[in-house]
Amino acid sequence: MKKVLPFIKTVKLGDVLIIFMLMGLIIFIINKSWNTPIGQYLKIEKNNEPPKIISLNQIKEEEIAGLLGDSNISIVDGKARFSKAPCTKKYCIHQGWINKVNQTIVCLPNQITISITDGSESYDSVNY
Amino acid sequence: MVVRAMTPLTIKTNTEDHFIAKLAAIAIVLSIIEFFLPSPIPGVKPGIANIIILYTLVKFNLQTAVWVSLIRVFVSSILVGSLMAPTFFLSLFGAISSLIFLFIFQKLPKKYFSVISLGIIAAFGHILGQFFIARIWVIPHDSIFNLLPLFLISSLIFGVLSGFITDTLLEHKTNRLPN
Amino acid sequence: MIFRNLIFFLIIFLCGCGQKDRVYQYKDYIFGTIIDIKIYGETENKSKQITNLIFDDFQRLHNYLHPWEKSLISDMNHAISTGKSFIIDDAEIIRVLKENTELSQKTDNFFNPAMGKLIALWGFHEDNIKQSIPSSSVIKDFVSNMPLMEDLTITNNTVSSKNKKFQLDLGGYAKGYALDRAKIILQNNNIKNALVNIGGNIIAIGMRGDRNWIVGIQHPRKPSAIASINLLPGWSIGTSGDYQRYFMMNEKRYSHLINPISGFPSANSQSTTILIPPSKNSGVLSDVYSKPLFIAPTEIKIEIAKKLNIKYFMIIQNDEKILISNEMNKVITWIDLKDEKGITVY
Numbered sequence: 187m188k189k190v191l192p193f194i195k196t197v198k199l200g201d202v203l204i205i206f207m208l209m210g211l212i213i214f215i216i217n218k219s220w221n222t223p224i225g226q227y228l229k230i231e232k233n234n235e236p237p238k239i240i241s242l243n244q245i246k247e248e249e250i251a252g253l254l255g256d257s258n259i260s261i262v263d264g265k266a267r268f269s270k271a272p273c274t275k276k277y278c279i280h281q282g283w284i285n286k287v288n289q290t291i292v293c294l295p296n297q298i299t300i301s302i303t304d305g306s307e308s309y310d311s312v313n314y
Numbered sequence: 315m316v317v318r319a320m321t322p323l324t325i326k327t328n329t330e331d332h333f334i335a336k337l338a339a340i341a342i343v344l345s346i347i348e349f350f351l352p353s354p355i356p357g358v359k360p361g362i363a364n365i366i367i368l369y370t371l372v373k374f375n376l377q378t379a380v381w382v383s384l385i386r387v388f389v390s391s392i393l394v395g396s397l398m399a400p401t402f403f404l405s406l407f408g409a410i411s412s413l414i415f416l417f418i419f420q421k422l423p424k425k426y427f428s429v430i431s432l433g434i435i436a437a438f439g440h441i442l443g444q445f446f447i448a449r450i451w452v453i454p455h456d457s458i459f460n461l462l463p464l465f466l467i468s469s470l471i472f473g474v475l476s477g478f479i480t481d482t483l484l485e486h487k488t489n490r491l492p493n
Numbered sequence: 494m495i496f497r498n499l500i501f502f503l504i505i506f507l508c509g510c511g512q513k514d515r516v517y518q519y520k521d522y523i524f525g526t527i528i529d530i531k532i533y534g535e536t537e538n539k540s541k542q543i544t545n546l547i548f549d550d551f552q553r554l555h556n557y558l559h560p561w562e563k564s565l566i567s568d569m570n571h572a573i574s575t576g577k578s579f580i581i582d583d584a585e586i587i588r589v590l591k592e593n594t595e596l597s598q599k600t601d602n603f604f605n606p607a608m609g610k611l612i613a614l615w616g617f618h619e620d621n622i623k624q625s626i627p628s629s630s631v632i633k634d635f636v637s638n639m640p641l642m643e644d645l646t647i648t649n650n651t652v653s654s655k656n657k658k659f660q661l662d663l664g665g666y667a668k669g670y671a672l673d674r675a676k677i678i679l680q681n682n683n684i685k686n687a688l689v690n691i692g693g694n695i696i697a698i699g700m701r702g703d704r705n706w707i708v709g710i711q712h713p714r715k716p717s718a719i720a721s722i723n724l725l726p727g728w729s730i731g732t733s734g735d736y737q738r739y740f741m742m743n744e745k746r747y748s749h750l751i752n753p754i755s756g757f758p759s760a761n762s763q764s765t766t767i768l769i770p771p772s773k774n775s776g777v778l779s780d781v782y783s784k785p786l787f788i789a790p791t792e793i794k795i796e797i798a799k800k801l802n803i804k805y806f807m808i809i810q811n812d813e814k815i816l817i818s819n820e821m822n823k824v825i826t827w828i829d830l831k832d833e834k835g836i837t838v839y
Contacts, residue, residue: 204431238826240827243829290461294452310708311688311709313730314711
């Protein structure tokens with residue numbers, strides 16, 4: 187209790203106001219972007235190249251050449267993850283599986299981004 | 315034959331320069347410690363060097379804070395070997411954007427706003443600057459916006475913390491810099 | 494003041510990076526099909542205005558070319574069926590007729606717009622398909638004296654035919670022709686970037702900003718795309734599929750793509766897709782040339798592609814195996830393909 191006291195003494199009304207405003211903004215953005223259904227397609231994006239879209243409804247090991255080398259992406263049971271990456275920290279692999287629309291894993295060093303889509307935005311028009 | 319005496323090159327420094335140097339040195343050390351700290355979520359860092367920038371801003375002025383901030387960005391990038399790499403630009407634009415936000419908000423009435431507000435604004439500005447540059451240059455796809463909430467939450471938490479720590483520093487060391 | 498600054502900066506940061514260049518999209522229902530036009534990098538006013546010009550032109554074409562509703566062509570068909578000659582005072586339509594004759598001959602009559610009566614016999618000349626199989630003797634009788642485009646005599650502005658069964662059906666041509674018309678109207682009005690989709694046939698004009706237009710290719714048996722393709726500036730894509738106009742009887746599928754040799758719907762493929770590089774009539778070619786590839790027997794499909802100089806094609810056979818040209822295989826991105834072993838690359 188004693189340790190919290192100086193904090194309470196420091197905080198002023200305006201601080202609280204700013205904290206609440208930011209929390210509101212964050213909740214608004216989360217509601218908009220994360221409250222989404224399970225997606226059907228995986229979008230693989232490399233720098234300055236059109237996205238590659240593949241179905242999540244398959245078992246596949248996709249190899250993508252990035253800035254540093256090849257990254258592997260595994261697709262199993264409608265989910266996707268990075269399974270191999272040439273970067274040193276392997277953050278992209280530790281992020282694990284994604285399957286909901288707009289979920290994204292970015293591999294910054296290798297400049298590859300994977301994200302889940304529902305398929306509606308993956309092309310401009312359909313030929314039939 | 316005339317031999318000219320070699321005069322040693324001297325730069326005249328004033329007390330402000332000394333403060334800048336000391337503060338920047340501390341900020342650089344903090345940056346480097348942070349660089350080697352393991353992070354549970356990629357890209358999420360507490361930004362402890364921000365404490366020094368806030369301290370400088372309140373204790374001195376914005377101009378000094380700009381110096382300290384920019385020196386920190388360049389020198390720590392050189393030391394960890396990422397100068398001119400994407401992470402350097404993320405760091406640089408984060409710092410610049412953070413300073414812009416501080417510039418706008420530095421005149422917040424002290425009666426209602428403590429340094430905690432500044433901490434939040436600095437952290438928020440930092441992350442927005444990084445996102446801006448990441449979107450237009452490092453990863454030119456809108457998908458990175460999905461990561462925004464995560465970074466905003468962390469900037470809020472670490473912003474409050476750094477503001478609070480700065481406040482304690484300002485109270486304890488009223489007139490002297492920590493050595 | 495502070496808060497005005499805050500809002501100002503938030504707008505710059507949040508919108509400045511998130512905003513995309515606008516694409517204006519317009520839809521209409523002409524030729525009994527959906528027309529979908531996307532225009533990039535123009536003002537809303539101009540996009541809307543030019544799109545309306547295109548829709549108006551399509552309505553005009555509809556009134557000329559519709560095979561069974563009241564149109565110039567159906568009037569001509571009526572005149573021919575009663576053995577009379579018919580006067581067409583329109584150079585554009587005469588050109589269209591001549592181009593159809595030429596294309597029909599090039600495709601060894603696998604593309605045969607003269608056999609409208611056969612299509613009608615199968616009940617496809619109605620908005621609601623009749624769902625009945627004509628008697629085989631009627632079909633045999635028709636095929637034995639198959640009307641061809643060559644039967645149409647064009648002298649100046651007068652058309653006539655010695656074959657009273659001749660009935661022009663431009664269903665395999667009109668959408669492609671409309672694509673080429675759309676291209677001309679867009680270019681004349683200085684629109685550099687657009688994507689026009691007429692009942693599945695698509696032409697790309699320019700690009701979508703800094704990337705090409707991306708087009709999905711419909712899976713013939715699923716409500717989703719099987720693949721996608723970057724449609725480069727000026728290129729057209731066309732598909733003939735048995736999943737658009739068809740009826741099922743005794744678990745057998747009867748599509749509107751009828752083989753002029755047998756008189757029966759062709760059943761060896763589910764769909765054929767072709768890409769046509771930029772040319773004056775690339776829209777027409779993308780529509781017309783997908784037909785012979787769909788209709789012809791499997792053994793001669795590749796040969797026909799070669800003869801017609803179709804470098805980019807993909808044929809999804811009835812056994813779900815995929816025949817694809819080497820060129821096409823290089824540019825296609827598979828979206829929904831469970832087994833890549835089913836692909837044969839030529």
